[in-house]
Amino acid sequence: AQSVAQPEDQVNVAEGNPLTVKCTYSVSGNPYLFWYVQYPNRGLQFLLKYITGDNLVKGSYGFEAEFNKSQTSFHLKKPSALVSDSALYFCAVRRSGAGSYQLTFGKGTKLSVIP
Amino acid sequence: DADVTQTPRNRITKTGKRIMLECSQTKGHDRMYWYRQDPGLGLRLIYYSFDVKDINKGEISDGYSVSRQAQAKFSLSLESAIPNQTALYFCATSDSSQGPSYEQYFGPGTRLTVT
Numbered sequence: 305a306q307s308v309a310q311p312e313d314q315v316n317v318a319e320g321n322p323l324t325v326k327c328t329y330s331v332s333g334n335p336y337l338f339w340y341v342q343y344p345n346r347g348l349q350f351l352l353k354y355i356t357g358d359n360l361v362k363g364s365y366g367f368e369a370e371f372n373k374s375q376t377s378f379h380l381k382k383p384s385a386l387v388s389d390s391a392l393y394f395c396a397v398r399r400s401g402a403g404s405y406q407l408t409f410g411k412g413t414k415l416s417v418i419p
Numbered sequence: 420d421a422d423v424t425q426t427p428r429n430r431i432t433k434t435g436k437r438i439m440l441e442c443s444q445t446k447g448h449d450r451m452y453w454y455r456q457d458p459g460l461g462l463r464l465i466y467y468s469f470d471v472k473d474i475n476k477g478e479i480s481d482g483y484s485v486s487r488q489a490q491a492k493f494s495l496s497l498e499s500a501i502p503n504q505t506a507l508y509f510c511a512t513s514d515s516s517q518g519p520s521y522e523q524y525f526g527p528g529t530r531l532t533v534t
Contacts, residue, residue, distance in 0.1 A: 313459075336520050347423070347509055347525035348462075355520040394461060401519060405469075409461040 306331040308397050308410035316416045317385045325380040325413050327395030334400040337378040338407070339369055342392040351393075354378060355400075365389070385417045422446045423526035425510050431532045432500050440495045440529050442510030451493040452511040452523065453477075453485060455504075462509065468493055469515070500533040507531075 307330045317323045329335055336355055340348040352363025359371045369380045378395060395410045423444045432438050442451065450469050454462040454477075464477030466485040474487055482504060486494045497504055507530050511523040 308461075338522060340525075345527075347527045348511075350522045350524065353520065353522055405467065406464070407523060409463075411459055411461040 306397055306399060306406065306408045308395050308408055310393075310395055310410035310413045312413050313411075314414045314416065316418060318418050319387055320384050323382050323385040323389070323415065323417070325393050325395075325415060327378045327380065327410060328376050329378060329395070329397040330376065331397050331399050335378075336398045336400050337369075337371065338396040338398075339363065339367070339378075339380050340394045340396065340409075342394065342412075344391075348394060351380070387417045387419055390415055390417045423510060423512055423524055425508075425526040425529050427529060428527065429530045431534065433534055434501055436500050438497045438500055438531070440508055440510075440531070442493045442495070442526055444491050444510075444512045444524075444526075446512055446514070446524060447490075448512035448514045448524070449490060450513045450515055451487065452513075453483075453493065453495045454509045454511065455479070456507040456509060456528075465495065465508075497531075497533075500531075502533045505531060505533045 309328045338353045339351040342348050352361050354361050354371045362368045367382050392412045394412050396407050398407045426441045452467045453465040456462050463479050468474045468487045471487050484496045507528050509528050510526040513521045513523045
């Protein structure tokens, strides 16, 4: 079985400050890891993914994520938060390898960037 | 994502009624999925289809059925709606030619309320 934990239901950060949204995962074998963002009344939008290689992955809108295999974590980061980053963020995991289809999502973390 | 459309966007129905949610995509992807989102629970997979003749149950398929009318169309039906099926429903697509690290692309969602 595979699972994702997002330990914080909500993260508040001041505009211009760095932000971190935490994610830890559990999966057999090597993981594919994803971050999605959901703005109000919109579907989920893909931000970035980790497949293999460099542990620091860069994605859309200035976001990046750091893969840490020993801590089974994939935290989302941004050096300087914008008010427009306020949204719901989902981490997801899928076991690597052919034949693996199940994408398991975390419960989501609501990010509020305060002006 | 305008490439994945869902109809209706909002629906209120009564207990016991049959309802169909429709999804269409112009991305040319072969794989399609239906998820439901509940507050605090993240997204859970209802059904998925790898091509027109390949339909599979997800983790919460009870009370739902699906139809893949064409590669671009995937419908979700609630044969007899009940209040605990009140949720936000998302359709998603993916392209198997991307290999096992593919990401999924989501529609804007259908907000369903069963009274």
